[in-house]
Amino acid sequence: MDSKIRAFFQEHLKGDYKIWLIVFILNAFGLLIQFSAKAKLTMDGPFEPLSSFIKTLVILGISFYLMSYFSKSNYSRVAKFSDLALFLSWGLVMVAYVFGATKGGANRWVQLGPISFMPSDMVKLCLITSLAKDFSSKQADPESYNTVMFIRMLFKIGVSCFLIMLSNFSTSVLIFLTSIILMFFGRVPAKQIFMIITAVAVLAVTVVSLGIGQRAQTVKTRIENYVQRIGKNETKINKAKNEDYQITRSLYAIATGAIHPKGPGKSQQRYILSQAESDFVYAIIIEEYGLVGGLAIPVLFLIFMYRGAKAIQYSTKPFGGLLSAGLTFSIVFQAFINMLVAVDAGPVTGQPMPMISAGGTSLIFTAISIGLILAVSRDKFPDQPVQPTVA
Numbered sequence: 001m002d003s004k005i006r007a008f009f010q011e012h013l014k015g016d017y018k019i020w021l022i023v024f025i026l027n028a029f030g031l032l033i034q035f036s037a038k039a040k041l042t043m044d045g046p047f048e049p050l051s052s053f054i055k056t057l058v059i060l061g062i063s064f065y066l067m068s069y070f071s072k073s074n075y076s077r078v079a080k081f082s083d084l085a086l087f088l089s090w091g092l093v094m095v096a097y098v099f100g101a102t103k104g105g106a107n108r109w110v111q112l113g114p115i116s117f118m119p120s121d122m123v124k125l126c127l128i129t130s131l132a133k134d135f136s137s138k139q140a141d142p143e144s145y146n147t148v149m150f151i152r153m154l155f156k157i158g159v160s161c162f163l164i165m166l167s168n169f170s171t172s173v174l175i176f177l178t179s180i181i182l183m184f185f186g187r188v189p190a191k192q193i194f195m196i197i198t199a200v201a202v203l204a205v206t207v208v209s210l211g212i213g214q215r216a217q218t219v220k221t222r223i224e225n226y227v228q229r230i231g232k233n234e235t236k237i238n239k240a241k242n243e244d245y246q247i248t249r250s251l252y253a254i255a256t257g258a259i260h261p262k263g264p265g266k267s268q269q270r271y272i273l274s275q276a277e278s279d280f281v282y283a284i285i286i287e288e289y290g291l292v293g294g295l296a297i298p299v300l301f302l303i304f305m306y307r308g309a310k311a312i313q314y315s316t317k318p319f320g321g322l323l324s325a326g327l328t329f330s331i332v333f334q335a336f337i338n339m340l341v342a343v344d345a346g347p348v349t350g351q352p353m354p355m356i357s358a359g360g361t362s363l364i365f366t367a368i369s370i371g372l373i374l375a376v377s378r379d380k381f382p383d384q385p386v387q388p389t390v391a
Contacts, residue, residue, distance in 0.1 A: 003038070004088060005144070005315065006325050010033070010302060013068065013071070014068075014071040014072045014222065014374060014375070014378055015071045015313075015373075015374030015375060015376075015378045016307055016378040017375060018303070018307050019304065019307050019308065019370070019373065020246075020374070021301055022303060022304045023067070023304075023355065023370055025093055025300060025347040026297075026300060026301075026304075026354075026355040026356060027060060027063075027064075027355050028308040029354050029356065030356040030357070031053075031056065031057070031060070031298075032264065033277075033281060033284060033285055033288070033356065034053070034056060034277050034281075034357075035053050035265075036264060036265045036266075036267055036270060036284065036288060037267070037270045037276040037281060037284045037359070038052055038053070038270075038277050039356075041354065044077035044193045048136070051318040052358075056358060058085070059359075059360060059364070060363070062364065062367075063363050063366070064365035064366045065366075066272055066364065066368050066371055066372040067370050067374065068371070068373070069371065069376035070368055070372050070375055071130045071269050071371045071372070071375050071378070073372075073375050074375075075249045075323065075372050075376055076124060076317055076319055076320065077130065078129055078372070079132075079133040079136075079319055080135050082126060082129040082130040082250045083133075084236070085121070085122075085126040085129070085130075086126040086127055086129075086130045086156065086160070088126075089119055089122040089123040089126045090123065090159060090160070090163055090183035092110055092117075092119035092122065092273075093119040093123060093163045093164060093167075094163065095110055095119075096108055096109055096110045096119050096167070097163075097166055097167055097214075102300055105207060107167055107214065108120060108167045108168055109301035112360065113384075115311075116360060116361070117361050118360075118361045120164045120168050121361050121362050122365060123163070123164060123172070123175065123349065124171070124175050124330060124365070125327070125365050126183065127156060127157070127160045127175060127179065127370055128151065128178060128179075128323070128326035128327055128330060129157065129323060129326075130156060131153070131157075131165075131179060131182050131183075131326065132182065132186075132319055132322035132323040132324075132326055133319055133389055134149070134153070134186075135182065135183070135185075135186030135187075135188065135315070135318075135322050136186075136318035136319035136322055137214065138186070138187070139187065139318040141185075141250075142297075143238075145188055145192060146190050149251075150195070150196075151195060153183070153188070153192070153247055154195075154196055154199060157176065157196060158177055158199065158200060158203060159179070159180045160172075161175060161176050161200055161203070161204070162203060162207070164212060164362070165203075165207050165215075166207075166213030166214060166215070167214050167215060168212060168215065168221045168350075169204075169215050169216075169218075170337070170350055170351050171207075171351070172204075173204075174330065174333055174334055174337065175330075176200055176349065177333055178326055178330040178333060180181025180331055181222070181247060181254075181325070181326070181329045182195065182197070182322060182325065182326040182329075183369075185312065185321075185322055185325050185326075186322055193259065193385040201349035208220055209310065209382050213235060222347040222348050223347050224347075225244055225346075225347070225348075226344075226346065229244065229247070229344065230247050232361075237366075246273060246274060246275070246279075246280065246348070247344050247348065248340050249269050249272050249273050249280075249283075250273060250280045250283040250344070251343070251344055252266075252269060252293075253267065253269035253273070253280075253283040253286065253287035254283050254287065255283060255340070256268075256287060257286050257287030257288060257289075257290055258286055258290055258291050259291070260285070260290070261286075261288055261289050261290030261292075261293070262287055262288055263288060264288055265288070265291070266288060267284050267287045267288050269283065269284065269287060272283055275350075277317050277357065278328075278353075278357040278358050278359065279338070279348070279349075279351070279352065279357070280341075280354045281338070281352075281353055281356055281357045281358075282294070282297070282338060282339045282340050282342035282343075282353060282356075283342045285297060285356075286342075287378055297335075297338065297339070297353075297356070298335075298339060301331075301332050301335045303334065304328065305328055305329065305332040306333070307328075307377070308324050308325065308327070308328025308329075308331075308373050308377075309324070309325050309328055309329070311325065311328075311373070311379070312324070312325055312381055315376055316378045316379045317379070320376040320378070320379055323372060323373075323376060324372070324373045324376040324377070327369040327372060327373050328332040328373055330369070331354045331366060331369060331370070334352075334353070335353050335354055335356075337349055337351045338351050338352060338357070339353070354366045
């Protein structure tokens, strides 16, 4: 039996075993905290939160299958389809914006039968892959970053950020930050990086100032509320009580559980926080597991970032190193944005924590990203055979 189990893991878990271990720990803890955070769903029927938990298990099973599948793939082949996939994802974002289901005050979802699909997650993955492909071809000659290449970068990053900005501003910011990191690792000239940062920043200010899209007013309100909170303007904070209520509950959960954790499944704020299982899951973690849990999560993500970024050193292809770095930083950035919001160190964004928060398509695309990171990590182990390409 032991030999069969060992053979199973050797066959399906390819790549850096430390990354696999971190992914297992984070997802297992995510299941535990979600089951607790969804306790308020008991009011929705006698089968809740059990039915929601079973749905999460199914999605998680699919995610691990995709991780395993992509970890065994020849990652370099995905570069061939990256531009086409990026253009397709742009089209899906527009379809969601015009015809999609409205959730959270914006049209971000495309309904595919029983599955709700958020195209912005696809844009993030495709843009990173496409930029990694472009930059990898320039590593032998950094001087080839000419005007044509600059326009190509600006077009891809600008269009991606603008389309997502219309309905999901925080995801647009996340994609932009990841693009900056990728440009840095891709040795893009500092002047061009600065010009792209300036152009996208002007675009973002214009969109918010002119109220373009579905989330412009929400973005302005959240930024204003955050500035008022850190400025301790009590009069204005009281006027914005409804907007800041969730942050107040999140801070209360952290304050009451940090030193004296309530224990697994004993959170009180999970019944009050409207997004306890996603946007404010970090507050529930600290309330139930104290500072130990609150510190363990960021440490695990930092180790994950370190292992993923090391691919730049040992990858046999520039594309592999850039792809792994971009995908790794994207996942870790999103995790830390979620944590910073929970402790009121930034405006409310609505970003879930990868592998911890409840999710559907976000969990699926995170799994694909991790699978590709694991595939790149196999460059460190040349004795492992490359499996058939990903179609």
